[in-house]
Amino acid sequence: MKKLPTWWMWGLPVASGALCVALWYAIKAIWGVSDWLLPTPWQIVEAAVHEQGRLLPAMLSTGQGALAGFLLASVSGFGVALVLAASRRLHAAIYPWILVLQMTPLIVLAPIMNIWIGPGLKGIVAVTWLISYFPIVANTTQGMLSADMNHVALFRMCNASRWQELWLLRVPAAMPAFLTGLRIAAALAPVGAIFGEYLVGNAAGGSGGLGFLVYSYNTQIKIPALFATALASCLLGFVFVAGVAFLNWAVLHKWHDSFERNDH
């Protein structure tokens, strides 16, 4: 696929966003939707400015929980993938149960976490971890197992040990897949943290993050502020995704085909 010029890369999403805002106003005007059901974008911005004293510290607090859960998921996800790729037996023994854990609804697990770990940051990190470990494990394992067969043959011809094959071949070969897993996890981590705050976090002192604000604004029926909270969590998600995008560039740009120049 040919890369777009930089101008388009920035211009197109802004244009499509502007179109959505216009559509928003049009829908409100045509059907006469009341402000408390669907506030105007401008009212949301106003609410965001008005509530910034609560929103900004909440974003920071949620960001901490999300970051801790994300880092935990990255490290543990990579480690589990390594184990799964190293041994077919362990893969057969463990992988179905990882899937089971992923398939159990978070809404069931979160209260259990609350009982086991207790409310507060630890519980929030646990919920974030639960929601973001799976894409990392699944992608990284797949990446390690789909190393080029000729590369594997080359290593066998050199009498490479299993560990050498894993560290020098399968791990670097899995980097693009690992980073794809991280990107999905990065978008999920703030969602997980907010969900965790909503379910287990707010009991602890109540000063919690965006998840607590959702709870608070909802009970106060502050609808524009609720939308503003959604906006804030999206911003947080963007920060995470941008972080991973930078990591992706740092690791891959020298050698991976996805960074191939157009003129090459």
Place this chain on the structure above:
Amino acid sequence: MDAAPPIVKLQNVTKRYGDGPVVLSGVELEVRPQDFVSLIGPSGCGKSTVLKLISGLSPWTSGSVAVLGRMPRQARDRQAFIFQDATLLPWLTARRNVEVPLRLRGVGAVERETKARNLLQRVGLDAVQDYYPRQLSGGMKMRVSIARALTLEPELLLLDEPFGALDEMTRQRLNEELLALREQWRFAAVFVTHSVAEAVFLSNRIIVMAANPGRIHREVAVDFPYPRRDALRETAEFQAKVNEVSRLLHAVEEGVRR
């Protein structure tokens, strides 16, 4: 005959994958030191499979395969495999790719680097040592692959259509370079190819194979003395040899026994 074992000895070798059709049947092949043996034949004749058996990458069904008098797997440290595509690790620079076999053997960083630098210089890639594979042309990648194969100074080089994807000019250049490298490293080679001209230029022995089941049809000796130079291609004798092998190949492809 001296007492040293031949580089490769296949005796009455049969190969099937599971319950599938017979891929190789009754194959007899002896590769002696200094031999450059080309395997040529229609697709499905099992020529690449022969390389896999010699390298120990794939087991044979019956008969025997010996490399330097040992089981193929036990002789891996004396042989190197060059694949159809260059199989460079894309995340390593050219030099680091050449270092891979040394690294897998636990050779220290300084010795690795010196050796890799020398080899890359030898294949004319001095200027691009720190380039990543995606920055290299097909011919350059194959040169890196050859340099990598030579790091452990193998006695036997197995080449599976290494130049098949390259343009004719590059292919002929690399043919010459490969022979030049052999003058220095003195390896024996088993070379799988589709190109008759390439086989004639490189080899002292050409094995024409037939398919269904894969078997050896005929062996042709090529007696042009080494070192061979590009000018050889223009001689009438060279052309006559190419014609001879081509005729055999056509006969095999039409299933006619001559």
